[in-house]
Amino acid sequence: MTSVPRLSVTSDDITTLAVDAIVNAANSSLQGGGGVDGAIHRAGGPAILSACRAIVAAQGPCRPGDAVVTDAGELPAGLVIHTVGPVWNPGDDEAMKATLASCYRRSLQLGMEHGVRSIAFPNISTGVYRFPKPLAAAVTLDAVIEWLESTPEHRYTDILFACFDDENRNLYETLLVESP
Ligand code: AR6
Numbered sequence: 001m002t003s004v005p006r007l008s009v010t011s012d013d014i015t016t017l018a019v020d021a022i023v024n025a026a027n028s029s030l031q032g033g034g035g036v037d038g039a040i041h042r043a044g045g046p047a048i049l050s051a052c053r054a055i056v057a058a059q060g061p062c063r064p065g066d067a068v069v070t071d072a073g074e075l076p077a078g079l080v081i082h083t084v085g086p087v088w089n090p091g092d093d094e095a096m097k098a099t100l101a102s103c104y105r106r107s108l109q110l111g112m113e114h115g116v117r118s119i120a121f122p123n124i125s126t127g128v129y130r131f132p133k134p135l136a137a138a139v140t141l142d143a144v145i146e147w148l149e150s151t152p153e154h155r156y157t158d159i160l161f162a163c164f165d166d167e168n169r170n171l172y173e174t175l176l177v178e179s180p
Contacts, residue, residue, distance in 0.1 A: 022162075023124070
């Protein structure tokens with residue numbers, strides 16, 4: 001039977017969440033960086049970076065829109081799914097939207113393949129990568145809801161959006177009321 005997951009918003013630091021998997025807004029090198037990526041590597045310890053290096057050595061850099069999974073080191077989460085969002089490029093909106101949607105779909109797919117039932121996403125690409133927040137929120141929720149509807153075999157029970165700033169939190173709260 002298909003479970004109907006709860007979609008909710010939290011303003012907590014994603015590194016503190018004891019969910020089955022948290023998603024990292026990484027870059028293609030998977031070597032860590034600033035923003036949520038830096039926070040995850042700092043809090044999770046060196047095991048995450050070692051695992052990322054092994055993945056890049058085996059299969060090369062992670063392409064934008066794709067995702068890979070590692071252990072979560074010292075984090076309370078079970079796994080980290082590292083995905084690479086698009087760097088916002090004005091005038092290339094359709095390609096940017098498609099890449100961002102792919103980040104969420106690939107992360108959900110990988111999580112499902114690893115038995116994940118609760119997952120937390122940061123607001124991918126809306127920091128250093130400058131994707132406009134209102135557009136990113138709409139693309140994100142469309143992608144997640146479409147994936148859930150088209151993947152009846154999923155076992156997700158909880159999908160959290162870790163919104164670190166007021167603008168994102170307000171956007172997600174409004175959109176989730178409109179399409180719960
Ligand atoms: N918990 C939840 N959300 C957070 C946290 C946190 N601890 N810290 C920041 N955010 P960004 P991007 C939010 O820049 O735009 C890195 O250097 C933040 O407020 O982390 O996808 C990577 O290595 C924002 O809304 O990711 C890449 O090079 C959101 O996370 C590049 O940045 C995403 O902001 C990726 O850029």
